Amino acid sequence: MDNLVIEGGLPLSGTIRIHGAKNAALPILAASLLAEGQVKIRNVPRLLDIEVMLDILRDLGCKALHEGTVVTVEPAAAASSHIPETLMRKMRSSVFLMGPLLARFGEAQLYQPGGCAIGERKIDLHLRGLAALGAEIREKGSRIVCKAQKLRGAEVILDFPSVGATENIMMAAVLAQGRTTIIGAAREPEIQDLQRFLNEMGANVKGAGTDTLIIDGVTSLRGCNFEVIPDRIVTGTVMVAAAATRGDVTLENTEPGHLASLVHVLRRAGVQIDVGNDIIKVSASKRPVAVERVVTSPYPAFPTDLQAQVMTFLALADGVSMIKETIFEGRFKHVDELCRMGADIRVDLNHAFIRGVPQLYGTTVEATDLRAGAALVIAGLCAQGRTVVEQVHHIDRGYDRIENMFRQIGGNIIRETNKTKVYS
Numbered sequence: 001m002d003n004l005v006i007e008g009g010l011p012l013s014g015t016i017r018i019h020g021a022k023n024a025a026l027p028i029l030a031a032s033l034l035a036e037g038q039v040k041i042r043n044v045p046r047l048l049d050i051e052v053m054l055d056i057l058r059d060l061g062c063k064a065l066h067e068g069t070v071v072t073v074e075p076a077a078a079a080s081s082h083i084p085e086t087l088m089r090k091m092r093s094s095v096f097l098m099g100p101l102l103a104r105f106g107e108a109q110l111y112q113p114g115g116c117a118i119g120e121r122k123i124d125l126h127l128r129g130l131a132a133l134g135a136e137i138r139e140k141g142s143r144i145v146c147k148a149q150k151l152r153g154a155e156v157i158l159d160f161p162s163v164g165a166t167e168n169i170m171m172a173a174v175l176a177q178g179r180t181t182i183i184g185a186a187r188e189p190e191i192q193d194l195q196r197f198l199n200e201m202g203a204n205v206k207g208a209g210t211d212t213l214i215i216d217g218v219t220s221l222r223g224c225n226f227e228v229i230p231d232r233i234v235t236g237t238v239m240v241a242a243a244a245t246r247g248d249v250t251l252e253n254t255e256p257g258h259l260a261s262l263v264h265v266l267r268r269a270g271v272q273i274d275v276g277n278d279i280i281k282v283s284a285s286k287r288p289v290a291v292e293r294v295v296t297s298p299y300p301a302f303p304t305d306l307q308a309q310v311m312t313f314l315a316l317a318d319g320v321s322m323i324k325e326t327i328f329e330g331r332f333k334h335v336d337e338l339c340r341m342g343a344d345i346r347v348d349l350n351h352a353f354i355r356g357v358p359q360l361y362g363t364t365v366e367a368t369d370l371r372a373g374a375a376l377v378i379a380g381l382c383a384q385g386r387t388v389v390e391q392v393h394h395i396d397r398g399y400d401r402i403e404n405m406f407r408q409i410g411g412n413i414i415r416e417t418n419k420t421k422v423y424s
């Protein structure tokens with residue numbers, strides 16, 4: 001079991017390049033199963049979840065290689081439509097294979113997905129969407145069997161703009177007969193990237209970035225060469241860490257437009273942010289001012305995936321801030337850990353009231369999920385003394401060696417693996 005050991009109190013400074021987006025790469029890798037030829041995907045981060053997705057593709061029979069940040073998938077060899085439960089339970093994103101398997105084989109046999117414990121995370125919208133396209137779905141315990149002789153285009157209305165359900169339905173609909181309209185679709189940048197990828201393979205998808213997607217089915221998809229967008233949540237994590245440590249950091253390979261809601265919150269707190277084409281500069285020299293109200297909501301509103309990190313930042317602000325979490329019912333697990341470091345935070349249902357303190361103090365804390373872990377790393381970078389973050393495997397799902405990332409910009413952070421210190 002790895003731990004991160006952080007000696008806090010140093011302002012972050014320097015320049016850092018942001019890696020590709022996990023949440024864009026995962027559905028894109030699942031969609032590669034739909035192509036008849038080779039798919040080459042660039043800017044794919046080296047993360048645990050990506051490894052799991054590649055393992056699933058290999059288990060289905062595909063050839064899949066990850067060299068540097070380039071993934072090559074040969075989907076033609078895929079021969080199975082069954083995903084073993086052990087692989088399904090390794091992450092939430094295993095569910096992205098349901099739509100592509102159904103479209104390719106007319107059948108998908110899988111299990112309820114696993115993932116971070118941040119809420120119930122049902123998949124009813126995925127299943128209802130696929131059923132609307134003509135799939136017959138049977139559930140027995142955690143086992144799910146979907147079958148469809150031929151998927152047919154249909155109108156799908158999503159009661160909530162679920163990112164994963166939108167993606168699964170898009171991936172099933174591209175090879176369906178006729179037109180599918182998804183009303184109430186998610187508008188996240190990752191949906192736009194998936195649309196670009198599917199169209200690059202020869203699909204006909206329009207509307208990503210709006211709440212209505214129109215997908216005209218085609219008979220086959222070809223291989224392609226594609227580059228994944230930068231990770232907006234990793235970008236946001238570094239921005240918040242720079243601001244919280246009162247540092248001065250330049251982030252390269254970013255899409256500033258994807259982070260407008262975070263930029264707004266940080267500027268309100270008094271942080272200076274300058275934005276270029278694909279560059280964001282963050283500098284802060286004094287204690288932040290509390291922000292009255294931050295509400296997580298589907299894109300383009302404030303992302304739930306940055307809620308924990310911003311809470312660490314506001315825990316050090318002057319005054320009382322409030323964060324309302326509207327996406328996941330169990331996403332305040334970092335609060336107890338932050339309080340153990342000296343934060344003053346009270347939770348009432350889905351509201352957190354954060355009374356800023358002048359200083360956090362290092363101690364041993366546990367990463368309960370991916371972004372909670374990132375928030376604790378930021379807290380450790382700000383704290384007085386030594387912080388040990390346990391359960392680092394959660395963080396490794398979404399950050400390519402977070403310790404190296406922060407060391408590059410002056411963070412004093414190392415990984416201890418079985419009590420061996422690892423510096424690179």
Ligand SMILES: CC(=O)N[C@H]1[C@@H](OP(=O)(O)OP(=O)(O)OC[C@H]2O[C@@H](n3ccc(=O)[nH]c3=O)[C@H](O)[C@@H]2O)O[C@H](CO)[C@@H](O)[C@@H]1O
Binds near residue numbers: 329
């Ligand atoms: C790999 C990936 O892209 N993960 C992101 C994706 O997750 P994910 O795709 O799982 O998130 P969704 O948008 O689907 O979920 C949002 C909410 O809808 C609920 N829901 C979802 C589907 C469903 O069938 N039924 C249902 O009730 C969920 O329990 C949750 O409360 O979007 C989330 C919301 O921006 C992000 O936090 C995750 O980082």
Ligand SMILES: C=C(OP(=O)(O)O)C(=O)O
Binds near residue numbers: 093115398
């Ligand atoms: C919750 C997240 O991911 P996933 O949907 O893969 O669990 C996340 O990236 O913060």
